[in-house]
Amino acid sequence: MRMNADRFTVSAEEYLAESSALFYLNDAVTQLLEHREEFIQFGIGRYFAEYFTSVKNGSHILFREFSYVKGTAHNRTSFIHIFWKCFRQIGKNRDLLTMMEYTSLLQLLCPDFPAEMLQNTAKIVLMEDAVDCPMSLSDFIYSFQIQFYFEEFLESVLVIYEDLLEGKNPNAVIVPTSESPETISSEETDVQEGVDSSVLLKCIEGLCERFKHKHPPLPAIKEALESCTRVSYYGFLMALAKHEGISQEIGALPNRSDLLIDPEMDQELERLVAQVAISPTSNSSSSAQGLKEPCRKPSPRKSLHQRKRIEMESDGSTEETDSSEN
Amino acid sequence: MAEKRRSGSAAEPKAVKAESDEEFLCQAGVGSQLRAALLKLVEARPEDPIGFLAEHFTNEASETESVGGGDAGDGDGDALEEQQMNKALWHLRLAHHSQRSAFNNNIRVAYDLLSRCGSARRVPGGVQGRLYTEMLRCVCSDSGLLDAAAATLLHHLQCHDYEAVPFELFRQAVLTCTSFSEYIRRARCLYAAVACPSDRPAERGLCDAVLNALREALDTSHGPDASRYLEASAKISPTELARAMAETRGASREREGPGMDMREFEDAAAGLFLARVRVVH
Secondary structure (H helix, E strand, O other), X not given: OOOOHHXXXXXXXXXXXXXXXXXHHHHHHHHHHHOHHHHHHHOHHHHHHHHHHHHHHOHHHOOOOHHHHXXXXXXHHHHHHHXXXXXXXXXXXXXXXXXXXXXXXXXXXXXXXXXXXXXXXXXXXXXXXXXXXXXXXXXXXXXXXXXXXXXXXXXXXXXXXXXHHOOOOHHHOOOOOOOOHHHHOOOOOOOOOOEEHHHHHHHHHHHHHHOOOOOOOHHHHHHHHHOOOEEOHHHHHHHHHHOHHHHHHHOXXXXXXXXXXXXXXXXXXXXXXXXXXXXXXXXXXXXXXXXXXXXXXOOOOOOOOOXXXXXXXOOOOOHHHHHHOO | OHHHHXXXXXXXXXXXXXXXXXXXXXXXXXXXXXXXXXXXXXXXXXXXXXXXXXXXXXXXXXXXXXXXXXOOOHHHHHHHHHXXXXXXXXXXXXXXXXXXXXXXXXXXXXXXXHHOOOHXXXXXXXXXXXXXXXXXXXXXHXXXXXXXXXXXXXXXXXXXXXXEEOHHHHHHHHHHHHHHHHHHHHHHHHHHHHOOOXXXXXXXXXXXXHHHHHHHHHOOOOOOHHHHHHHHHHHOOHHHHXXXXXXXXXXXXXXXXXXXXXXXXXXXXXXXXXXXXXXXX
16 A cells, blocks of 8 residues: 655645554454453554554455455455465466356455355456356456455446436436445346447546545546447446556556466475375376365365366355356 | 464453453553554654554564563663664655655654663763764665765764764754765666666766766855755756757767766766765764
8 A cells, every 4th residue: 555745745634544544453453352362462562563564464354354355445455466366276277167156265265255246246257148157267356356446436337327328417417425225236227238438438537536546547447438439337347357557556466467477376386286296195196187286175166177176275164156056 | 363363262361351441452551552653653654554553563562572571681782772773764764855844753753762772871962973873874775875985975974983963963964865865866867868778888978968067056055045956956957968968969079989887977976966065073
């Protein structure tokens, strides 16, 4: 998280609000109160030091509740990054997973991660139909990133979009804030036709002002909308997901071409695989097929091509996966 | 971290009665710790607030732990001194020196930290000369200066180990070191701009022209500060530099003049600056 140079010209309150320091201090104290016996022994000063070090490193969001994970921009970035680190191997194996399967992977990291967010992500990848289709990791993760990182902004864009579809005058539209879920659920309107990109862009420009900087950079939005004259909501989101500039701005994922490249982790894996191959209990054929994870997922999962391997051990909370079999 | 939190209350339940949250926080001194941290944060306004808090709490924790360990025996003095030194340096790095009020503030914090150092050998009225010189050396080496240039600067600024350094001298010296590093960085950029195909050394004639412009800018020494700054910046404005370089080009028509390497240019530029640093003694 980087603050810019005008941090010296704003008031102390504004600086604090921008830094989300209070959010973290609040959470740190709450955690402290919940586990006070433990942390008294640990040393309270040391506890705060560890807490903020983990926030800095981005490991603080692991296994935390969803409201915390989405609480700050830094938390969202950290979560996307950790998801990528943990499940990168799926992409390397060219496995395709369904939305439900991605949901259970996410829930390994954040137990109450809402499935709804994944439905929206699947709509971006699959252009709103056939949301049960399997998706590649790279298609999924960039769309997920847009959906998760800019959730509130995109909800407001959807409201605008639907108003435009109904032919309302966009300038007269008073857009409700993100806390109005009932307006968002009306998705059965005919989105195939789409709306005029330039009109949508005008409305989004106004929206961006209200969102301060919690929106994708305007030049990137322009680029995404300029490519064609009419655009559907999910087409627009797809263009955002594919925009490398936006991804760089978020800073959680490498460029698409580098998504599966991580020589350090590959080496570590190879080392582990070699260990497993040497040990007498292992199946000797495993090394012939290239990289294999040392640990298999214990829970029953439908495998789309042959097998599914992930780097993390399951905590068993993935029963929902089975419902994706059809 | 999270796992630690999850691992439940395996620790032996201390005599924590049905103590209310407020009582607990108050007793543990959490409120004052957080207040101190927030004040520091708002005061320094670091670019990376979370990193700042992490570092701040780590500093605080290691301080209380070391105080708890051995009670300020003289053997711990060196460790404590090093800790204070690191803290002081950390504060100096928080804001760029162009953010003058924030930077001055951080210098003050660093000064207070260092003047509290080594209470046994404490000199009244300021930071020990030894610590002062040591700290300037760290500031210089942090900022990637060449050893030779840094040594000359330090030679100008240092004072005797037994002397006490007053705040104003301390501030000026720190500011000089950071400005000098910045100046050298800019000089390197200038050289890179002059040496246009970057694989060959820059033309000596062009370098001399640039160094001359630099010298003239540094020589604006009359009048009030504000007008001096304006005059100096006018003298090394891009157009002015371009004009000086174009003139040299016009005078000598032959294409392949003698070259000047980066090191020589940097030394010459450093010399201009160093000649204007007042020697402390």
